Every structure is written in C-alpha cells, then in structure tokens.
Amino acid sequence: MRISTVTMFDQSVSSMNRQQGDFMKVGQQIATGRRVVNPSDDPQAASRAVGVSQSKALTEQYADSRVSARNSLSQSESVLNSVSDAITSAKTLMVQASSDTLSDADRQSVASELRGIYETVIGQANATDGNGRYLFGGYQDASPPFQRNGDGTVDYVGDANTREQRIDASRLMPVADNGEKIFQSVASGAGYLAEAAPGNAGNVTFSGPRIGDPADPGYGDTYTLTFGGDADNPTYSIEGVAADGTVTNVANDEPYTPGQSLSFGGITLTLAGDPEAGDELTIGQAEQMNTDLFKTFEKALAVLEEPADTPAKKAALRNTLNTSMRELDNGLDNVLTTRASVGARLNELDVVDAVGGNRMLNYEQTLSDLIDLDYAEAISEYSLRQVGLQASQRAFVDIKGMSLFDYLR
Structure with missing residues (x-):
C-alpha cells in the first residue's frame, strides 16, 4: 500500500496535537488543583458537584443568618439584664420608702432616685440593635415602641408580632421579643394581687x-x-x-x-x-x-411625691407600695423568663452552628472527592504525557527527513 507524503504529515501532526492536548489538559488540572476542570471531563461528577456547591452556598447563607440572629439576641439579653437590675434597685428603694421613720422629704429623695431608674427602664425599652432597628417594637421597628404621653404616662405603640429569622432549613427562630410581652405582661402563675x-x-x-x-x-x-x-x-x-x-x-x-x-x-x-x-x-x-411595668413606676412615684400628712394618705402610701412591690416582683419574673428564653435561643444557635459546621465539612469532602485532583497521580500522568509528546515530535522529525529525493543524486 502506498502512503503519500501528505498522509504521513497529517498523521504526524494529528498525533502531536493529540499528545499536546492531553499534556495541556494534565497541566491545566495541576494548575487549578481540580480533576474536573470542564463539565466534559466527567459529566456525572460535574453534575453532582453543582448540586453540592448549591447546598454548600445555602449552608453558608444560613451561617450568616445565625450571626445576625446572635447579634440581635445578645443585645436583647444585655438589655434585659439591665432592666432586671433596674427593677431590683427599684424594689429596694420601695422597701426603704415603706419605713415609717422616713419623713416626706426623705420620700421625695427616694422618689427622685426612683424616677431616674424609671427613665432608665424607658430608655432600655427603646433600645436599638446595631442596624438602628428598635429591639422590642415587633415589626414596627423603625420608631420607638414606647412613647410618653403629655400626662407622663407611657404607651406601647409597637405591634404584638415577634421578628423571626430563618437560621436553618427547618428552623425559624424568634430573634427579638415585642415590648408588650416583656414590659406589659406577667408570667403565668404569678398569683394574686390586692x-x-x-x-x-x-x-x-x-x-x-x-x-x-x-x-x-x-x-x-x-x-x-x-x-x-x-x-x-x-x-x-x-x-x-x-x-x-x-x-x-x-x-x-x-x-x-x-x-x-x-x-x-x-x-x-x-x-x-x-x-x-x-x-x-x-x-x-x-x-x-x-401588668404594665411603667404604670407601676408611675403610681409609686405619685404616692411618694405626695406628702403623707393624714392617716388616709399614709394608708394609701403603704397599700400602693405594697401592691407596687408585688407588681415589680411579677415584672421581674417576667423579664427573667424572657431572658431565659433568649439564653436558650443563644444556646440553640451554638448547637445549630456545630451541626452546620459538620455539614460544611461533609460538603467540602464530597466536593473534594468529586472534582479535586490527586497530585501524585497527576504528576505521574504529566510526566507520561510529556514523554509521549516528545516521542511524537521526534517521530515527526524522523518521518519528515525520509524523502526519495535524498537518494537521487
């Protein structure tokens, strides 16, 4: 069979191109560190890798959401801690004011200190998070949830909803309790009041x-x-x-x-x-x-700032302080209950973080198994392809030099 010079050249060039393509493919794999650089390298692995990558990205979004939820809950916990300390201080002052040895001037002094605590509680109730949203306004988080009226009373103008945030595929977590639940409610089983x-x-x-x-x-x-x-x-x-x-x-x-x-x-x-x-x-x-913590402060301040100069006023002072102290106890229990709930949610975030971290490790391992490169095998393949390319080039040089015209002299 007669083989033309053109055929020999075409076959040699094709062989060199094929060897060079294989060599470059291995080089690209080594450069990227990935076995599957293009979907055509392994269609099934590439398809599975896309699904795993999407799941990994979603898990990362949930992790970012948990960071935001933790910040909000941590600020709520800090505010509630301050409120519980303020209520404890207020009750201490009321116990002091209940003493019959105090004069009207002494009670005025106690009332002045109590009013400072009252203003502190109002300020804490209108606290904001790091993004400028009010913590305890429910969905109405763009304006202060507690507003003071012209007569000095305080009203809640937020809503009864609780802001929630999805921290995992199957968990929608409340990240801020509304102010009505915290400052205008009592825990169940709070007992009787007179x-x-x-x-x-x-x-x-x-x-x-x-x-x-x-x-x-x-x-x-x-x-x-x-x-x-x-x-x-x-x-x-x-x-x-x-x-x-x-x-x-x-x-x-x-x-x-x-x-x-x-x-x-x-x-x-x-x-x-x-x-x-x-x-x-x-x-x-x-x-x-x-059940309104602010009304408790208001009626206690009113009776302390009024002189108790008659038996009826002294009785009103004692009765009001007695009732107010019980209401403060109930309010403190409610705040502590809410704070315990916030702490439980913070602990839950830690657990979900641990689960999410393990899930991320699994996704990364799966992706590595699907598309990552075995460097030892790739380097061996690289050397082999390099030898193949060099052999193909040498063969072409030898074939190119074989011509009958070299023998016609």
Whole structure:
C-alpha cells in the first residue's frame, strides 16, 4: 500500500496535537488543583458537584443568618439584664420608702432616685440593635415602641408580632421579643394581687393576699371587698366575678374587726386599720390586674411625691407600695423568663452552628472527592504525557527527513 507524503504529515501532526492536548489538559488540572476542570471531563461528577456547591452556598447563607440572629439576641439579653437590675434597685428603694421613720422629704429623695431608674427602664425599652432597628417594637421597628404621653404616662405603640429569622432549613427562630410581652405582661402563675381604690377615705391597710387553697371553686375569680356600716360598727361585703362574668356574693355586711384575716376563693387577706363606708379593695389574679411595668413606676412615684400628712394618705402610701412591690416582683419574673428564653435561643444557635459546621465539612469532602485532583497521580500522568509528546515530535522529525529525493543524486 502506498502512503503519500501528505498522509504521513497529517498523521504526524494529528498525533502531536493529540499528545499536546492531553499534556495541556494534565497541566491545566495541576494548575487549578481540580480533576474536573470542564463539565466534559466527567459529566456525572460535574453534575453532582453543582448540586453540592448549591447546598454548600445555602449552608453558608444560613451561617450568616445565625450571626445576625446572635447579634440581635445578645443585645436583647444585655438589655434585659439591665432592666432586671433596674427593677431590683427599684424594689429596694420601695422597701426603704415603706419605713415609717422616713419623713416626706426623705420620700421625695427616694422618689427622685426612683424616677431616674424609671427613665432608665424607658430608655432600655427603646433600645436599638446595631442596624438602628428598635429591639422590642415587633415589626414596627423603625420608631420607638414606647412613647410618653403629655400626662407622663407611657404607651406601647409597637405591634404584638415577634421578628423571626430563618437560621436553618427547618428552623425559624424568634430573634427579638415585642415590648408588650416583656414590659406589659406577667408570667403565668404569678398569683394574686390586692389594690386599694384611689379614693379610699379610711386608713385600712392590707397584707397579702396569700394563696391558701388553689382547689377552691372560687379560685381564679376577681373579688371586690367593699366596706359599709359606720365608724362604730363597720362591715364588709365581698363580691366575686368569674371569668365568664358570673357574679357571686361571698359575704354581705359581715362585721369587720381591725387585724382580722379574711379567707375566700382559696386566698387569705389580712386587714388592719379603720375603714370609711364606701372604701374598696380589689383582689384578682396578677394577669387580670395591672401588668404594665411603667404604670407601676408611675403610681409609686405619685404616692411618694405626695406628702403623707393624714392617716388616709399614709394608708394609701403603704397599700400602693405594697401592691407596687408585688407588681415589680411579677415584672421581674417576667423579664427573667424572657431572658431565659433568649439564653436558650443563644444556646440553640451554638448547637445549630456545630451541626452546620459538620455539614460544611461533609460538603467540602464530597466536593473534594468529586472534582479535586490527586497530585501524585497527576504528576505521574504529566510526566507520561510529556514523554509521549516528545516521542511524537521526534517521530515527526524522523518521518519528515525520509524523502526519495535524498537518494537521487
């Protein structure tokens, strides 16, 4: 069979091109550190690598989301810690102001210090995160959630929602509690509170109420204790109102004796002092009474800043401080409960971070198995391809020099 010179040249060039392409491919793999540089190198591995890369990118986004959630929760925890310290300081001042040895001027001084704590709590309730969003406004995080009215009272103008953030594919975590839940609520099971009506003319004071028998059928009702009779023969009546609105007469014009303890609806209330006809006390579960921490400060400040120069005003001072201290206890329990919830969420973030880190390692290992290069094998292949290319080039040189014209002389 006759082989033309053109055919020999074409085959030699094709062989050199093929060897050079293989050599360059191995060189590119070594330069990039990847076995699969182009999808055509291994279509199945390239396809799987795309899916793993997408999963890895999503996991990285969740990791960034957890950083943001941790920052928000850490700031909330810090603010709640400051609020709990402020409430503890406020209660200490109220205990001090309850002493009969203090003069009106002394109580004015206590009120001045208490007002400073009150302003601190308002400032903490309107705290912002690192991005300028208000922590406790729910979805209304662009403006302060607590606003002061013209009469000095404070209202919550945020909403009842809780901002949430997705920290993992299957976990949507609350990252900020709304202010209504923190500053205007009490924890469940907070017990009973008693409160004297503002217009009481007598000097009756109370201690308690204490829970005696939660199994009593009337436990959970709200009670109104009304005094009647005259100065020589005072009486009291008790009316209970159930959650469904049912009214029950617990006592009707019973004789009252200063210092006696009254038991009704599973609770006990001890009274002292002399009432005037028409004086009232309201006794109810904490969540049915005042749950607003700011109103507690306001009524305590009001009674401390007013001179207690009559028996009725002294009784009002003692009763208001007694109720306010119990409300502060309930408010502190609620803040600590919320703070514990924030701490639990921070711990959960640590756990999810650990899981996410392990998942990232798995993804990286899978990607490495799919597309990364075995350098030892690649270098050996590189040397082999280099020898093949050199042999192809040498063969072409030898063939190019074989011509019949060299023998025609």
